[in-house]
Amino acid sequence: MYQALLTRRYLTSKVMPLLAAIAVALCTAMVLIVWSVMGGFLAMLLAQGSSIIGDVAIAYPVIGFPHYDELIEELVQRPEIEAATPTIESLGLLAVSSDFGDDLEPRVVQVIGIRPDEFDEVTSFRERLWWRPLGASEDETEDWRRKEENQDAMARILEEGSTLSERDPVTGVAEPAMVIGIEVTRNNYRTPEGIYRPASAFTPQDRYTLSVLPLSRRGVAIQIEDRSLPVANEYRSGMYDADSKWVFLPFDMLQDMLKLSEARRVPADFTPGEIFEGPDGPMIKRPEATETVPARATNILIRAAAGFNARETEAAAEEVYERFAQNHQGYPLGPTWKENIVYVWEEKPGLKQFIAAVRKETGLVLVLFVFISFTAVFLVGAIFWSMVSEKTKDIGILRAVGAGRLGVAWLFVRYGLAIGIVGSLAGGALAWVIVSNINPIHEWLGETLGLYIWDPSIYYFTEIPSRVEPMKALIVLGGGVLFSALGALIPAARAASMNPVKALRFE
Amino acid sequence: MGALLEANNLYKTYRMGKVRVPVLRGASITLEAGEVVAVLGKSGSGKSTMMHILGGLDTPDKASSDNAASTVMFEGNELGRMSGAELDRYRARRVGFVFQFYHLLPELTVLENALLPAMAARGRVKYTHERTELRARATELLSSFGLGERLKHRPAELSGGERQRVAIARALINRPDLLLADEPTGNLDEVTGAGILDALLAHRSEAGCTMFIVTHDPKVAQRADRVVHLRDGVVVPEGQPEAV
Numbered sequence: 001m002y003q004a005l006l007t008r009r010y011l012t013s014k015v016m017p018l019l020a021a022i023a024v025a026l027c028t029a030m031v032l033i034v035w036s037v038m039g040g041f042l043a044m045l046l047a048q049g050s051s052i053i054g055d056v057a058i059a060y061p062v063i064g065f066p067h068y069d070e071l072i073e074e075l076v077q078r079p080e081i082e083a084a085t086p087t088i089e090s091l092g093l094l095a096v097s098s099d100f101g102d103d104l105e106p107r108v109v110q111v112i113g114i115r116p117d118e119f120d121e122v123t124s125f126r127e128r129l130w131w132r133p134l135g136a137s138e139d140e141t142e143d144w145r146r147k148e149e150n151q152d153a154m155a156r157i158l159e160e161g162s163t164l165s166e167r168d169p170v171t172g173v174a175e176p177a178m179v180i181g182i183e184v185t186r187n188n189y190r191t192p193e194g195i196y197r198p199a200s201a202f203t204p205q206d207r208y209t210l211s212v213l214p215l216s217r218r219g220v221a222i223q224i225e226d227r228s229l230p231v232a233n234e235y236r237s238g239m240y241d242a243d244s245k246w247v248f249l250p251f252d253m254l255q256d257m258l259k260l261s262e263a264r265r266v267p268a269d270f271t272p273g274e275i276f277e278g279p280d281g282p283m284i285k286r287p288e289a290t291e292t293v294p295a296r297a298t299n300i301l302i303r304a305a306a307g308f309n310a311r312e313t314e315a316a317a318e319e320v321y322e323r324f325a326q327n328h329q330g331y332p333l334g335p336t337w338k339e340n341i342v343y344v345w346e347e348k349p350g351l352k353q354f355i356a357a358v359r360k361e362t363g364l365v366l367v368l369f370v371f372i373s374f375t376a377v378f379l380v381g382a383i384f385w386s387m388v389s390e391k392t393k394d395i396g397i398l399r400a401v402g403a404g405r406l407g408v409a410w411l412f413v414r415y416g417l418a419i420g421i422v423g424s425l426a427g428g429a430l431a432w433v434i435v436s437n438i439n440p441i442h443e444w445l446g447e448t449l450g451l452y453i454w455d456p457s458i459y460y461f462t463e464i465p466s467r468v469e470p471m472k473a474l475i476v477l478g479g480g481v482l483f484s485a486l487g488a489l490i491p492a493a494r495a496a497s498m499n500p501v502k503a504l505r506f507e
Numbered sequence: 508m509g510a511l512l513e514a515n516n517l518y519k520t521y522r523m524g525k526v527r528v529p530v531l532r533g534a535s536i537t538l539e540a541g542e543v544v545a546v547l548g549k550s551g552s553g554k555s556t557m558m559h560i561l562g563g564l565d566t567p568d569k570a571s572s573d574n575a576a577s578t579v580m581f582e583g584n585e586l587g588r589m590s591g592a593e594l595d596r597y598r599a600r601r602v603g604f605v606f607q608f609y610h611l612l613p614e615l616t617v618l619e620n621a622l623l624p625a626m627a628a629r630g631r632v633k634y635t636h637e638r639t640e641l642r643a644r645a646t647e648l649l650s651s652f653g654l655g656e657r658l659k660h661r662p663a664e665l666s667g668g669e670r671q672r673v674a675i676a677r678a679l680i681n682r683p684d685l686l687l688a689d690e691p692t693g694n695l696d697e698v699t700g701a702g703i704l705d706a707l708l709a710h711r712s713e714a715g716c717t718m719f720i721v722t723h724d725p726k727v728a729q730r731a732d733r734v735v736h737l738r739d740g741v742v743v744p745e746g747q748p749e750a751v
Contacts, residue, residue: 001634002626009614397610400564401677402599402627404592501565504610 002403003411007418010387017419020383020484024423025430027373028480032431034369035472037438038362040465045239045355050345052237054122054301055310056317058342061089062215064260064296071324072300080316082305085118086297088254093211094247096185097201104209107184109247111212113254116164122303125248129161130182130196130236131204143195144202157204161233164250176250177232178210183244188234196236204231210247214259225257238463251297260296264289310344318342373483380416380487388412388491395495396503409496416488417481424480428473438464511540511684511717512561513580518568519556519740530556531567532740538685541715543708545728548737554721555689557737561719562602562687563594581685599628603678605707607690609670611662611677618658621645621676628681641680648676652706668699672706679710688720692727704730 011017058071065071068086075084092111095104120126133155136148144150160166166177182188185203188196211226229249236243255261266287274285304313321342346355388395395408403411434441442464446452519531531553538544538561548554559565560579563586567577579586581601589597598604603624611620625641626634634641649655652672662670671691678686691707692700704727711718720727728734736743 001629001631002623004631005619005626006612006614013614393610394612397612398623398627400562400598400604400606400610401624402595402597404595407595407627499565501559504564504606 007415020380020419021423023379025427027376028424028427029430031369032476036435036468055304056302056314058300064298066294066296068297074320078316080308080313082303083121084302085122087299088113095209110245111247113251115251122301130234132158166230177230179233179248181243181246182234182236262295263293314344376483377487384488384491388495392503396500399500405496409492412492416485420481420484424477438466512538517577542732543718545731545734546721552737553740558687563597601684603683603686605678605688605691607693609674616659686718
């Protein structure tokens with residue numbers, strides 16, 4: 001009973017326990033911030049990724065595969081699959097207007113041909129179109145989407161982005177348009193609050209030239225195809241890699257530009273120079289396109305149905321694809337290829353290695369910081385050692401009035417636990433405040449000290465993850481309490497083993 | 508009156524660096540229940556060491572020079588055979604200590620200091636159960652020592668005499684059978700010391716408390732039932748010069 005009373009009094013009347021609690025708080029906050037940001041980054045990557053590119057993909061890059069609509073029809077029959085859509089992906093070059101002079105600046109981009117409505121069902125495309133009416137507000141004058149005079153224009157731009165078309169205001173004729181990532185042009189200034197403001201030109205009013213390079217089935221370049229297209233809207237996923245590279249185009253248009261649309265060809269068994277008997281004598285047989293090459297898509301993106309995870313959906317897609325491939329023997333692919341063709345989104349080539357690296361990096365950084373935080377054990381130990389020395393006479397008094405060795409030891413362990421609880425709670429609160437405001441803090445550090453730690457070009461996201469997960473907080477706080485109690489153990493044992501008579505005579 | 512405590516042939520040697528300093532050299536004493544015994548002797552004669560051994564805070568050396576065992580019997584039970592936990596209980600319930608320098612815990616209030624042995628002697632549940640009675644007893648004791656208005660004060664806010672009265676209340680809180688006081692007036696002026704002695708003796712009748720008072724002060728000795736002299740670690744037999 002006396003332990004509770006003394007713990008309370010020692011906590012509130014000494015500077016040293018305050019120092020120990022601060023040490024625990026800082027260590028706890030440090031680990032929690034690192035874990036929240038790095039773990040949050042990974043979680044964000046995993047959560048965002050599937051919503052941007054679907055849960056499962058069937059992909060055969062460059063060459064593509066035909067009969068994709070038939071495949072989609074079969075796919076959506078499965079209960080595991082909610083929706084599926086074909087896409088075409090290719091590298092491209094986008095010439096964008098510059099803030100410096102009249103020259104256009106080329107950007108290497110990832111061109112994605114989509115059917116907007118279907119693509120939206122799989123990836124929530126429409127939700128990510130940036131320019132949209134958000135309702136007039138005088139408080140948010142920085143945000144163009146809230147300006148009263150922009151509301152009608154924003155509604156039209158949203159509609160145009162959703163359909164990948166732009167209507168001529170004079171003639172009323174619609175023409176195909178593209179949607180580009182909000183970081184592609186670098187003409188948008190992002191405020192610390194995360195609002196994009198056009199620095200000079202408003203991109204959706206502009207017209208840019210997009211060039212792509214169609215390849216033959218043997219991988220040989222055919223000829224550069226380019227189109228001058230208006231920008232219907234801009235796209236923001238929050239993943240820097242996507243926002244700085246992606247350009248969306250109508251599916252049919254990109255298919256046509258990449259020579260992936262339906263075509264007729266000369267049969268493969270045609271022999272050049274063959275002579276046949278014509279009505280007016282012998283004639284050389286002319287090549288005639290009698291075969292039809294079906295249109296192709298490079299990807300089919302699939303969204304898992306509610307209640308099914310990506311792995312279950314992947315298994316279902318594999319089964320469907322296997323059957324599909326057997327029905328189309330010879331062209332384009334055999335069933336043995338399915339392992340490389342059907343994958344869950346996080347196994348997408350390039351992304352898979354990146355996610356694995358992030359997982360390892362997160363684990364490594366966490367282990368390092370836990371090691372660093374282990375110094376709290378020694379810090380608390382040193383502070384408690386000194387406190388036991390200071391409290392030697394008190395220990396003698398307690399023993400004289402009947403306190404046992406275990407009781408005295410428990411007093412200091414309990415005291416360590418109390419400091420751990422106070423320190424961990426304070427550290428948790430500090431971490432929560434910092435993590436919750438990490439983006440404004442980061443902006444402030446950048447503006448005042450020029451210190452930008454989070455580079456979106458490296459970390460994918462334009463914003464630092466800013467959420468503390470309760471389970472993580474619980475583990476870190478528990479660790480803080482444990483470390484503190486561990487630090488108190490040896491001093492507590494020393495207190496318990498003190499000779500009470502010597503302790504009473506201690507000066 | 509029967510013997511409450513019987514200490515026989517106590518030996519104790521301390522090490523001071525490489526030197527062995529014998530403090531008790533075969534001291535024996537018997538304390539009758541309810542008596543007040545004053546122990547006089549020069550500095551280093553072993554008075555405080557004897558008090559610590561009788562109170563179970565220290566142990567006598569196991570093998571004495573004449574091969575007779577050092578024993579302390581309390582109500583027929585030998586302290587040397589008690590476990591650590593039993594000795595803790597002995598100190599908590601049967602013995603009360605009063606020290607020359609009060610030895611109060613500075614972080615606790617007057618009332619909490621007085622209640623400290625009550626907390627140490629009881630588990631959390633039992634203490635909580637008896638808390639009201641114990642607080643009433645501590646308040647009553649402190650009030651009887653004129654400290655009824657100072658219950659929430661810290662030791663640093665009290666005079667020396669007041670601190671010693673808190674220490675006496677603390678020693679009496681568990682109604683001990685044996686009160687061991689080490690120079691209880693040694694750090695106080697004559698008037699305050701007399702007051703402290705009055706307070707101490709006023710409670711002698713309570714539950715037949717036996718008092719063992721270590722002192723230099725002949726005035727304290729005069730008020731005891733019996734005076735014992737210690738010289739060179741041995742109790743001087745009655746009738747010898749030091750005993751007069």
